[in-house]
Amino acid sequence: MVVTDPSRTSGRLLDQATDRTLVERCVDGDMRAFEVIITRYGRMMKAYAVRLTRSSADGDDVVQEALISAWKRIDTLEDGAMVKSWLMRIVSRRAIDLMRQRKDTESTDDAIIEAPEQDGPERKAEASSQLGALSEALDRLPAGQQQAWVLREIGGYSYEEIAEQLGQSVASVRGSLARARATLVREMEGVAMNDDDRSSEQLAAGGCAHGIDALSDYLDRDMLPADPTIDESPECQRVLRSLRRVRALATPLIEADEAAVTTLDQGWIRGIMENIEREAKAGRDIPFAMADEAATLVITEGTVRGLIRGAGDRTPGILVGRCILDGDVSVVGEPVTLHVRVSIGWGRPVTEAIAQFRDEVATGLRQHTDLVIAALDIIVDDLHFEVAETEGSREASDHE
Structure with a gap:
């Protein structure tokens, strides 16, 4: 059984991302x-x-x-x-x-x-x-x-x-x-x-x-x-x-x-995205610890990256770029180091934003994976300008 990605980055948030951040997310399959x-x-x-x-x-x-x-x-x-x-x-x-x-x-x-x-x-x-x-x-x-x-x-x-x-x-x-x-x-x-x-x-x-x-x-x-x-x-x-x-x-x-x-x-864009979806790679399978050895439950590496991107979406001012899982994720209990590159909104207090993002990542991974995270390395390598959210955009985002 494969657990799928529960997170979806809103288009409104991604519209604020720089080209560099968008490309990093594409490399990770977004x-x-x-x-x-x-x-x-x-x-x-x-x-x-x-x-x-x-x-x-x-x-x-x-x-x-x-x-x-x-x-x-x-x-x-x-x-x-x-x-x-x-x-x-x-x-x-x-x-x-x-x-x-x-x-x-x-x-x-x-x-x-x-x-x-x-x-x-x-x-x-x-x-x-x-x-x-x-x-x-x-x-x-x-x-x-x-x-x-x-x-x-x-x-x-x-x-x-x-x-x-x-x-x-x-x-x-x-x-x-x-x-x-x-x-x-x-x-x-x-x-x-x-x-x-x-x-x-x-x-x-x-x-x-x-x-x-x-x-x-x-x-x-x-x-x-x-x-x-x-x-x-x-x-x-x-x-x-x-x-x-x-x-x-x-x-x-x-x-x-x-x-x-x-x-x-x-329709033209949908046709392109459908072609791209067939080329998308989920990455490595990451198993859960199971009491029944005959049973297998895995979450894909691509889904874990989606969880991390979702943590960024829930953190004001943070847009996640590249996510790298360093370690043997195919073995339950093996320590894994996460390297995450992020862009932060102009004028946001960096320390507070990163602390909140770190908590969101930890919570999301505990809820949805059995990964043993040895270290979470967060690198701020870009800045973006944030667009003020209107009532209409909030409603549109809620219906995405």
Whole structure:
């Protein structure tokens, strides 16, 4: 017989947790913590995936696969505070894999996607804005150029990383980026320039001896070391200003895309969580002391972690992160040391909160297990800001 987890952390409490605490809980098998991560970053992941695949349906598939993969591999993430960028990189890999599978029906570099029609007042208003103009200019780029630009300017990938993702040479990636940047500068800024290797000649004719690729690299280096042939050329400075303005729109663009994903479909989230539930691991079996040797009653390691998380939920200001049971829990009576990492609410008296949490843990484990706890090692390694509880939120929490 297996005893199941009697505790359930409320979503309201977990919403206050930092990314690091959520990831630690996920490593210990807390699916509710992962659901909070999905709610927190799913819309941005969807926006990023759609930018790379140019399809809302494909974007949904990419994000679903990325999240399931993330759950399986979350114990490999060394710094939980970096979960957002880690998730975005998984999305980019999944999106590029999907596009590679379709290479036989659509070239990723030469295919031109028609710009959407501007036949409504909302669309016309968007097109008149800088972000709307950039979005439409990106839609008109060949797919390979758009992917390279998105990975570089939004994803923050290096040229080498983009080349690995796209299965191309670094030189090919640089060429795609140069053509994409030249097109965007021309369409967004009205700077006349070619989008191929002749751009250097054209810029030279205007007083700049450098092509757009070289000028982009100069921006990447924060214009260091100084190059007088660029700094003293009015034409080069004009192109640099245009490149800088277009580049500065990259983050606002993906934020606007995220805002357009007004909500995540709950059925879609449930489907992901059902897949994840099949992958969840309960951990080791922890037996109870039984008078009848023929009888077996166990509680799982995952359930014990849930009990400890529940103790944190009952302690004001405490959110439990990682829980490690150090010792042979499979043998009744063997001493076990608990290592628990917690986040504490800003302004909470640490000593009092930890003392109450320690009492809650001890009480819960005595009631539900026969573990012999040799030591309880509690480490406060994070802080979170608490949201004041309203009457409505209390009622909602009571009905969870």
